[in-house]
Amino acid sequence: MIAPSRLGRFADSVLVAMSGGVDSSLTAALLAGEGRPVIGVTMKTFCYSGVEGPSRTCCGLDGIADAKSVAAQLDMPHHVFDVEEDFTRDVIDDFVSEYAAGRTPIPCVRCNSFTKFRDLLRRADGLGCRWLATGHYARVVRPGAGRPELRRGADDRKDQTYFLWGIPRRALDRLLLPVGDLTKPQVRAEARRLGLDTADKPESFEICFVPDNDYAGVLRRYLPDDHPALSPGAIRLEDGSEAGRHPGYAHYTVGQRKGLPGGFAEPMFVLEIRPSSRDVVIGPRTSLARSRVVAGGVNWLADRPAAGERVGVRIRHGAPIVDADVLEATSTGFSLDLPTPQAAITPGQSAVLYRGDLVLGGGIIVSAGGPLASRVPGRS
Template structure:
């Protein structure tokens, strides 16, 4: 679908700045929008989050340079409901969430485009390193970014399928150094801006600070509990299972003959189970909260799955799939397959969907 007026989600970083610039250069009518996702009163003045006050100001400066209108949309209510509340609930359940996936699936695309239609926009663009495609039969989809070091398709499996024909990703065929060089040539204020490092709504860098604010006093996730070895014996005590994730080594105490890691979290008994590295291996994965762009895969189909950000994709066979559950066997066992994290599913370079890891 050819878009006449494109809304660009501008975080105030170099990627979204160059995205807007490339679309302007292509002769398209561009509207810049920055999301106000949460209250900034406790945010450090120069926080390196993607959605802080500095980001809003930098996005506006870039929009002025490019000669495009810029708006700030207050999406705090939607973002809190769909991202922050889910983040807190997942940690309370002993799982490790991925808030960027939730933001993309809800706020950054769907909520923005609904508001953007009031501005006459019929397409949306972001600075993700991913490629979009369209074929003659009208099918639209997503491919990995050409720069595998920056590819962000893993974070986009939750997008509503009906949005795919409306999406634009100008950076999908570029590398990060090429993007920065484009920004320098255009003299954009964001050209040398460092990448955001924290979860945007956790500016302190410690997600437990947020949990303490939003969970009820003496919530079990923040209360002491046992640390047990996989063989059952008591190793020690922790000060809240929400501070642990599968594969974690820090904070487990000493006295082991070999390195030990978190193997699983058991919220019902507030237990953190630890063991040696070989206990982290999983060859089967169960996934729920599924989303497919063009229908689910077939049982027996061989696909590739990515089980965490920056991890390589690995071959997997579909053992069973229905509307709410996907069961996979991995060709080779993988370390630290973590409940709550995303399982992105690919056919070659094409992202076909995914879900959240339920168990391994």
């Protein structure tokens, strides 16, 4: 059994974001087991009637039903709030515009940064809740009189701080993350012990509004048929020669190998997407390596690092944290030098900075070099 002391002891009520998965279910159960007043909330993010396939995702209709079932088990109130309009504006519209511009966005970062946490804080206020809790694998540390800090989850394989760098810093003052000290097997074991309906529910990895990972299919619903992102273009080698044709650059992302022309002495990868000419540039793996990262649209969750400081950076989900030297860090962006060049630094993905396990903040990758960008299109 998990010791209640891990969660701290606060008398005030807690709003728990419940996706219908085991992590948020256990979060609610642990807090309710503390004797706290707990209210469950699930967000309905978009209209499911026009999209096939997402019902079993964390944000799908099954997720809503599972969240309601666990709330009933715990004898706690549960609300479903419709945030479709905000989600469409903040996440889906951004997804479409970023792919149309040749970048590769991360909808979950966008959702947490712009839709979920801001709305959850507002809902918490409306329901009279002092605290907000989620099932993310991350930790909030409150160091005495200092400001709360976001730190990596105890299980690095499940750490989700990569998706949380954009949340409002003020959210840390009210945020509880009960499963951040646990591993996934520990979470499932405790959920089974408590008899939660979601204890053995499979994890969902797909984007909730992208059935079958068909990104281009989503774009076709929102963009005109003749949009450049969905129009044929050239696949070129680094020297500019044409190696083949593609059906639309929205089908490709930096670092991709699948779907490229064959017949070369070594495997080829996407190196660059050029929306203005509709070219997709390919080359060998060695050409993917870059030693410079430029990011914009930054959000700092701690004091920003100084120029010359060595920090850690994660440039994509699941990638290791690697050393980086800060060239510049401002209120709007940062640029880094990587002592060990990294492959597939992809515009539109996140670059998250760490000092040890402390999350300093993050931004959206603009390029693997060039001048510091002050703003990322689509982010305000």
